[in-house]
Structure formats: C-alpha cells, structure tokens
Amino acid sequence: MPPKDKHDAYVECPMCDVEVPISQDDKVGDQIFCVYCSTPLKIRKRKDTDELFLEEDF
Numbered sequence: 001m002p003p004k005d006k007h008d009a010y011v012e013c014p015m016c017d018v019e020v021p022i023s024q025d026d027k028v029g030d031q032i033f034c035v036y037c038s039t040p041l042k043i044r045k046r047k048d049t050d051e052l053f054l055e056e057d058f
C-alpha cells in the first residue's frame with residue numbers, strides 16, 4: 001500500500017468552488033477555513049453516500 005498523504009480528501013468550497021484539502025485529523029463537524037476565500041466551513045457527511053461536503057458556517 002502506498003503511504004497515505006496527509007491530505008486524504010479534497011472537498012469543494014460552496015462559496016468559491018476551490019478544492020479545499022481535508023486532512024485525516026479533520027472530523028465531521030469540525031470547522032475549517034477555505035484556503036482561498038477564508039470562509040468558515042463545517043465538515044459534513046452525506047448520510048446516503050458517506051461523501052464529505054462543506055457547508056458555510058458563519
């Protein structure tokens with residue numbers, strides 16, 4: 001198995017559509033900031049697909 005990258009996922013910012021890196025240390029419910037527009041974003045997970053997505057968290 002190849003070594004895991006620090007960032008294991010990229011999720012699109014709902015404000016500016018930039019791919020924001022999500023590290024393995026980030027958990028669902030954590031707040032992160034978009035690397036591009038600095039919008040506070042909350043990590044969410046879709047119940048049906050387990051897919052991560054970001055939601056504005058002003």
Ligand SMILES: [Zn+2]
Pocket residue numbers: 013014015016017018034035036037038039
């Ligand atoms: Zn953004």
